[in-house]
Amino acid sequence: MLDRLPMILSAVLILLTLTFIVAYVSIDEETETTWEHHESVEAAGWNPDQLIQARNYYESINSTALMVIYQGKILLSWGDVTSNTNAHSIRKSFLSALYGIEIEQGTFSLDDSLRDFEIEEEPPLSGLEMRAQLEHLMSSTSGVYLPAGEESWNMRQARPARGTRIPGSYYYYNNWDFNVLGTIYNQETNRDLFEDFTERIAEPLGMEDFNLGNTQYKFENRRSLHPSYLFRMSARDFARFGQLYLQKGVWDNEQIVPEDWVELSTQPHAEVTSNNIFDYGYLWWSAIGGIYEELGMFSAVGRYGQSIEVIPEMDLVFVHRVDSNHHSFSMARDSVNDLQRLQLLQLILDGKKSE
Structure with missing residues (x-):
């Protein structure tokens, strides 16, 4: 028996190592959830060794959750x-x-204009600006270049001079467009977009953590009459x-959500000349080149490293978070940039075994 002890210990060590690998690359915390889990990454057709590389990279940047x-099942769940x-x-x-x-339902048409909605601003909009249509606001091509709430320094610096572009002719990532869409929605439906999101989307999807208390209008009246609509x-x-x-x-x-709208809104509608990976759809980013376009990827992307990447050709959703609410968060040091996020995504996609 003693002469077999090293062999037995070696087998136990291998088993423990494999168990650790599966746990390390899959689930950080066993929290109660209605999401189903894959039995293991390997059983789901993924290479644990490659996913360890992805996990190590995740640990080396400032990601806080993935x-x-x-x-339709959880493959990986890291962080909080x-x-x-x-x-x-x-x-x-x-x-x-x-x-x-x-x-x-016919409440809106994409060619409805700011004039149709009688949108006001201080300073008042010009006749040219009032011609901007709903589709221009959604594709961030309105040509209305005014201060807006929740603008970053880079957005303010990149804003073109007022009156220099015809609506629909030029893409500029414009919080004025986005915030006014919130005003128009509430004004024309005579409802509240937060309540509608909760009742129409969050509750039917069985969201486990979100509630109406995780929403807020942020008014910055010295910049604009139109508040930002914020979600946690x-x-x-x-x-x-x-x-x-x-x-x-x-x-x-x-x-x-109507299937036609999912298709239309996630297709590119505005060329983003400064970006060789994405063009802009209707409040979504659409991959336009290389492997991501081949995979049909479209994305929701937010400041500091927030993202939802939807990859139809792989039946996969990738979520990345950076907690900018944390007391120790520093914009300069703790964000994850687009290249880092996409590098992490690529490391994970490389882990899919060929079938």
Whole structure:
């Protein structure tokens, strides 16, 4: 028996190592959830060794949570996936979904203009600016170049001079467009976009952490009459929203967001000359080149490293979070840039075994 002890210990060590690898690359914390889990990454057709490389890279940058949903089940869940933190510009894709519902019902038309909506601003809009249509606001091509709430320094520096572009002719990532869409939605529906999101999307999807208390209008009247509409949401509820779009707007056999709108809004509608990976859709980013275009990827992207990547050709949703609410967060040091996020995504995609 003693002469077999080294062999037995070696076998135990291998088993423990394999168990650690599976745990390390898959689930950080066993929290109660209605999401189903894959039995293991290997059983789901993924290479644990490659996913360890991805995990090590994740640990080396400033990510605070990550989820990968593959074939409708959790493949990877790292970090704190349950805390509701600032969604930043992911909020815009949430609003796009609500507009899709209302456009199908005839409340809006994409060629409705700011004049039709009698939009006011201080200083007042010019006749040219009032010609901007709903589709221009959604594709960030309105040509209205005025201060807006929640603008970053880079956005302010990049803003073109007022009156230099015809509506629909030029892309500039414009919080004025996005915030006015919130005003128009509430004004024309005579409802509240936060309440509608909660009742029409969050509750049907069974979001586990989000509630109406995780929303806020932020008024910055010295910049604009139109407030920002802010969301806080967890990584696992981000994943539900991404899965809804992966399923073409269907959840539990119910069409939550019109399928035609999911298709239309995630296609490119504005060329982004400064970006060789994405063009802009209707409050979504659409991959335009290389492997990501081949995979049909479209994304909701927010400041500091927030993202929901939907990859139809792999039946996969990738969610990345950076908690900018944390007391120790520093904009300069703790954000994850687009290249880092996409490098992490690529490391994970490389882990899929050939079939």
